Each structure stands twice: as C-alpha cells, then as structure tokens.
Amino acid sequence: MHKPLDPDFAARVRASFHNQPAMALIGAAMPVIEPGYTEIHLPYRAEITQQHGYIHGGVVGMIADSAAGYAANTLTSADTGVLTVEYKLNLLAPAEGQLLIAEGSVVRYGRTLIVTQAEVFAVKDGKKTLCALMQQTIMALHGKKEKSEVK
Amino acid sequence: MHKPLDPDFAARVRASFHNQPAMALIGAAMPVIEPGYTEIHLPYRAEITQQHGYIHGGVVGMIADSAAGYAANTLTSADTGVLTVEYKLNLLAPAEGQLLIAEGSVVRYGRTLIVTQAEVFAVKDGKKTLCALMQQTIMALHGKKEKSEVK
Amino acid sequence: MHKPLDPDFAARVRASFHNQPAMALIGAAMPVIEPGYTEIHLPYRAEITQQHGYIHGGVVGMIADSAAGYAANTLTSADTGVLTVEYKLNLLAPAEGQLLIAEGSVVRYGRTLIVTQAEVFAVKDGKKTLCALMQQTIMALHGKKEKSEVK
Amino acid sequence: MHKPLDPDFAARVRASFHNQPAMALIGAAMPVIEPGYTEIHLPYRAEITQQHGYIHGGVVGMIADSAAGYAANTLTSADTGVLTVEYKLNLLAPAEGQLLIAEGSVVRYGRTLIVTQAEVFAVKDGKKTLCALMQQTIMALHGKKEKSEVK
Numbered sequence: 001m002h003k004p005l006d007p008d009f010a011a012r013v014r015a016s017f018h019n020q021p022a023m024a025l026i027g028a029a030m031p032v033i034e035p036g037y038t039e040i041h042l043p044y045r046a047e048i049t050q051q052h053g054y055i056h057g058g059v060v061g062m063i064a065d066s067a068a069g070y071a072a073n074t075l076t077s078a079d080t081g082v083l084t085v086e087y088k089l090n091l092l093a094p095a096e097g098q099l100l101i102a103e104g105s106v107v108r109y110g111r112t113l114i115v116t117q118a119e120v121f122a123v124k125d126g127k128k129t130l131c132a133l134m135q136q137t138i139m140a141l142h143g144k145k146e147k148s149e150v151k
Numbered sequence: 152m153h154k155p156l157d158p159d160f161a162a163r164v165r166a167s168f169h170n171q172p173a174m175a176l177i178g179a180a181m182p183v184i185e186p187g188y189t190e191i192h193l194p195y196r197a198e199i200t201q202q203h204g205y206i207h208g209g210v211v212g213m214i215a216d217s218a219a220g221y222a223a224n225t226l227t228s229a230d231t232g233v234l235t236v237e238y239k240l241n242l243l244a245p246a247e248g249q250l251l252i253a254e255g256s257v258v259r260y261g262r263t264l265i266v267t268q269a270e271v272f273a274v275k276d277g278k279k280t281l282c283a284l285m286q287q288t289i290m291a292l293h294g295k296k297e298k299s300e301v302k
Numbered sequence: 303m304h305k306p307l308d309p310d311f312a313a314r315v316r317a318s319f320h321n322q323p324a325m326a327l328i329g330a331a332m333p334v335i336e337p338g339y340t341e342i343h344l345p346y347r348a349e350i351t352q353q354h355g356y357i358h359g360g361v362v363g364m365i366a367d368s369a370a371g372y373a374a375n376t377l378t379s380a381d382t383g384v385l386t387v388e389y390k391l392n393l394l395a396p397a398e399g400q401l402l403i404a405e406g407s408v409v410r411y412g413r414t415l416i417v418t419q420a421e422v423f424a425v426k427d428g429k430k431t432l433c434a435l436m437q438q439t440i441m442a443l444h445g446k447k448e449k450s451e452v453k
Numbered sequence: 454m455h456k457p458l459d460p461d462f463a464a465r466v467r468a469s470f471h472n473q474p475a476m477a478l479i480g481a482a483m484p485v486i487e488p489g490y491t492e493i494h495l496p497y498r499a500e501i502t503q504q505h506g507y508i509h510g511g512v513v514g515m516i517a518d519s520a521a522g523y524a525a526n527t528l529t530s531a532d533t534g535v536l537t538v539e540y541k542l543n544l545l546a547p548a549e550g551q552l553l554i555a556e557g558s559v560v561r562y563g564r565t566l567i568v569t570q571a572e573v574f575a576v577k578d579g580k581k582t583l584c585a586l587m588q589q590t591i592m593a594l595h596g597k598k599e600k601s602e603v604k
Contacts, residue, residue, distance in 0.1 A: 016202055020201045022200060056174075058214070062207070065208060066209060086239065088237065090439065092410045093410075115435065133409060133437065135392060135435065139565075284568065288439060323503075327478065350475050350478060361515065364509070386544050389514075392539040393539065
C-alpha cells in the first residue's frame with residue numbers, strides 16, 4: 001500500500017535502530033522492516049519488569065513509540081529524519097509472557113506530519129494477547145535535521 | 152491541597168518504586184514524594200540515549216508515566232494499587248542535559264479513576280527546560296488488586 | 303465477534319441517541335447499530351461549518367466521540383450507562399463533502415473500562431476519505447448510574 | 454509572557470471566530486482574547502444537552518478545541534492560519550450549570566507546531582468546577598494556507 005521514497009529504507013532504518021543505546025539496554029530487536037510497517041520484538045527479562053513481574057508499562061510505551069516512529073521513517077526520503085511529536089497509549093492488559101511484539105504502522109503519510117498506530121502484543125505460551133494500543137503523530141525533518149527540536 | 156488517606160503514603164510509594172527493576176535499569180530515583188505529587192530524577196547516562204545522544208523519548212515517557220502514576224498512589228488507601236489506563240505525551244524539546252526531572256501531580260482524584268499530569272524538565276548547565284508534557288488516566292484497584300488487568 | 307449482554311441493545315441505544323438534543327441540533331443520525339459497532343451519519347449543512355466552509359473539527363470530534371461511546375453501550379447490560387472518560391483525536395484531512403460517517407467500534411471490552419476507536423470519513427462526490435481517527439476510554443456505570451460523575 | 458507577532462491579533466482572532474457558523478449554532482462567544490490565551494463562554498441551552506440534561510461532552514470538546522486553537526492563533530503572524538493536528542480530552546465532571554467557560558492557553562510556541570492546553574469549567578450557582586482538561590497540538594500554516602489539509 002505504501003511506496004517508500006528511499007529504496008534502501010530497510011538498511012537505513014535498521015542502522016538507526018542499532019544506533020539507539022536505549023533499545024540495546026532493554027534488549028529490543030527490530031526483525032521486521034517493511035514499507036510503512038515495523039516490528040520490535042522484546043524478550044522477557046527480569047530487569048525490565050515492574051513490581052509484579054510484568055514488563056513495565058513504560059517499556060511497553062518505549063517499544064510502541066519506536067516501532068511506529070520507525071514505520072514512518074521507512075516512508076521518508078533518505079535525508080529526512082523523524083521526530084515523535086506526541087502519542088497516546090492505552091494499556092489494555094498486563095505485559096505478561098515470554099515476548100512482546102510491537103507492530104507499528106502508518107495511518108496517514110503527509111510531507112510534514114505522519115500519523116501512525118502501534119499495537120503491542122504479549123506472547124505467553126504461544127498465545128498472542130493485545131496489551132497496548134497507541135496513536136501517534138510524527139514530524140518529518142527534511143534535510144537531515146534529525147537533531148533539531150520541534151520548531 | 153490533597154489529603155492522603157494513608158499516613159504512611161511516602162514509605163509505601165518509595166517501597167513500590169524500589170521494587171521496579173525497570174526503574175533501576177535506567178538509573179531513576181524518586182527523591183520527592185508529597186501528597187498528590189512525586190518527582191523522578193534521572194541522571195544522564197549513555198545507555199539511555201538515542202542515536203543523537205539525547206535521552207530516548209521512550210525513557211522520557213517512562214519517567215513521566217511513573218511519576219504521575221505514583222502521584223496518584225500517594226492519595227489512595229494503603230491496600231489500593233494503581234494501574235495506568237492510558238496517557239498522552241507531547242515531546243516539546245530534546246531531552247538534553249545532565250539530569251531529567253519528571254514532576255507528576257494529581258489533577259482530579261476520584262474513587263475509581265484519577266486524572267494526573269506530568270511535566271518533564273531537562274536540566275543543562277543549571278538551566279531547566281520543559282521537554283515533555285503528559286496527561287494521564289489512572290485506575291485505583293481497591294483491596295490490593297494490583298495484579299489484575301483492566302476490567 | 304462481540305456478544306451483547308442485552309438482546310435489545312439496538313433499540314436501547316437508538317432511544318438514548320434520540321434523547322440527545324445536541325445530536326439533533328447538528329443534524330446527526332445513527333442508521334447502523336451492531337454489537338460493538340455504530341455509525342453516525344451527518345449530512346453537510348452550512349450551520350455546522352467553520353470559516354472555510356468545511357464541517358467544524360469540533361463537530362467531527364462530537365460524532366467520533368458519540369459513535370464510539372454508543373459502540374461501547376451496545377455491549378453493556380440494559381441497566382448500565384456509559385461515560386466518556388477521555389479520547390484522543392487526530393484530524394487527518396478537512397471534513398469536506400456532502401456527508402460525514404463516523405464509525406465507532408470496541409477494541410477491548412472490560413467490566414469497568416471499555417476501549418474504543420472511531421474513524422470519521424468525509425464522503426465527497428462518491429469518494430470516501432478518512433478525515434479523523436480517535437482512540438477513546440469509556441467507563442461503564444452499572445445500575446443505571448448514568449448521571450454520576452467520574453468517581 | 455507570550456509576545457504576539459501581530460499587533461492586531463485580537464481583532465483578527467475575533468473576526469475568524471465570528472466567521473464560524475458552528476460556534477453560532479451552539480451559542481458560543483469569545484469575550485477574552487489575550488496573547489497566548491482565549492476564553493470561550495457558552496451559556497446553557499436545552500439544544501446542546503445530552504440525555505441527562507448536561508451539556509453534551511462533544512460540545513465541551515468543541516469549545517476546548519476552539520479556545521486552545523485560537524490561543525495559538527493569537528501568537529502567529531497575520532497571514533498564518535492554524536489547524537488542529539490532534540487533541541486529547543479528559544472529561545472530569547458533568548458539564549452542569551448555567552455557563553461553561555473554556556480557557557485555552559499556549560504551552561509551547563514553535564514555528565511549525567504549537568502545543569496548547571484547555572481547561573473547561575462549569576459555572577453553577579456561582580461555583581466554578583473543572584469539568585474537562587485538554588492537551589492539543591496545533592500546526593501553523595504560513596502564508597494564509599488556512600484551507601490546506603495536514604501535509
């Protein structure tokens with residue numbers, strides 16, 4: 001459905017993801033990168049839990065935000081950075097299981113603003129349960145202006 | 152302004168915070184716990200940054216979510232847990248500096264639902280800049296039902 | 303997919319909708335009421351526009367909020383009211399055309415909280431364009447407590 | 454605190470508001486227009502209520518959205534239009550009383566994006582109660598591009 005402007009979008013997005021120490025800290029990987037869509041996979045580890053042993057809601061938000069932001073980034077030109085303007089996340093069920101999968105996708109692509117969604121699933125004993133739903137606004141920063149603040 | 156139901160709210164909230172491995176993983180502390188208000192402080196570390204060296208937006212969301220959730224928890228009875236129903240976060244400026252401070256506060260306290268806000272500031276060379284703003288809905292789980300999912 | 307608790311959900315929801323003077327004021331109708339799903343149709347009228355002749359964004363929000371809230375209400379028991387806790391709406395394109403259609407649906411049904419979504423489409427010369435996307439939290443008020451505030 | 458770029462911001466915003474038929478339809482007025490701040494006042498009328506006699510939540514959203522959007526517009530140059538990108542609204546209490554007051558204010562002004570907030574109060578028998586809280590993202594459309602869609 002979405003046509004990427006940059007034929008090398010997957011390599012570019014993968015490189016950017018691997019450049020984020022915070023994603024390495026929590027143990028997240030990005031095994032799926034398609035036009036307008038990415039998946040972040042996060043295996044359970046005790047270090048990322050909250051007081052009841054579930055994966056921390058803030059960590060759920062981190063991978064939802066990143067998966068959807070990178071989904072937007074797959075569609076931009078090679079010299080365009082992306083910035084999260086805002087997002088809204090509903091937590092629907094505890095993030096309980098062996099693996100979290102955040103599926104980010106582009107809802108509407110615009111030159112300046114890109115609207116995205118993410119669903120986060122918890123995989124427990126082979127069963128996939130929707131545990132979070134996010135709606136997000138991304139800003140495209142043309143000409144490698146990735147470091148700029150929202151202006 | 153807010154009157155806590157539990158005189159030992161500060162010790163209770165501090166213990167819960169220290170029970171979250173994810174907060175230790177990123178290096179967060181909670182030095183301020185008042186009725187209807189908490190602060191999470193997060194010093195800069197390379198491990199929590201994104202590709203441009205700023206603290207990761209997802210980490211900013213984590214401490215905003217937690218500070219406001221615990222602000223709600225200061226006002227509940229001792230046997231009542233809290234759960235994040237949802238939040239909406241605007242990122243206003245890069246999280247750049249030596250320290251982040253997330254200030255969570257209760258806007259409206261209800262028996263079942265508690266509405267909160269958080270502001271996250273980046274402290275750089277002594278200057279405090281607002282870098283994120285969050286609005287959040289918290290659910291109170293009476294009778295230690297902290298482990299339950301949203302029902 | 304969703305099973306309604308009340309066999310007469312459609313008549314009940316229709317009656318409630320017709321009891322809202324604000325929906326009559328803007329000229330909205332609810333021709334589709336299914337389990338976990340409703341549609342509000344709103345024909346163009348000059349009275350509901352903004353300064354450029356499009357239907358007002360606030361009116362778009364009104365029908366998104368109502369369609370999704372009533373989608374939740376289709377699944378509750380007959381003596382349970384619903385209340386909008388909060389919603390987040392992205393406006394994606396101008397509401398331009400002869401008709402708006404708000405499609406509200408339930409994402410997750412819980413006893414106390416129900417998470418919903420709405421899409422609003424503008425129909426212009428036979429073409430349907432997505433113009434708004436909403437994510438919402440609804441509270442169920444058991445025992446006809448529809449008049450109560452959020453507590 | 455905020456310095457308007459356009460010395461005639463108040464007259465410009467007032468004219469735009471009076472150009473919105475939807476605001477006239479519900480009976481809204483904008484008696485206060487300051488730099489980075491506006492108020493919309495909405496007297497009770499049976500036509501704008503829901504089934505329990507309170508002012509409809511969708512109408513509360515309309516005036517919150519508009520008050521904050523116009524607060525952003527007070528700070529732009531004369532030839533710059535504004536567009537609501539998205540907003541998130543928590544309904545805190547029923548909109549019950551003789552008058553609603555929506556107070557919109559700018560949190561962060563940027564060249565492209567402006568982040569705002571709104572509080573809506575219900576005035577009943579002389580008592581002012583907070584009934585809604587909104588956080589919003591506004592886009593500035595430079596060069597009178599008010600009619601454009603989000604791009």
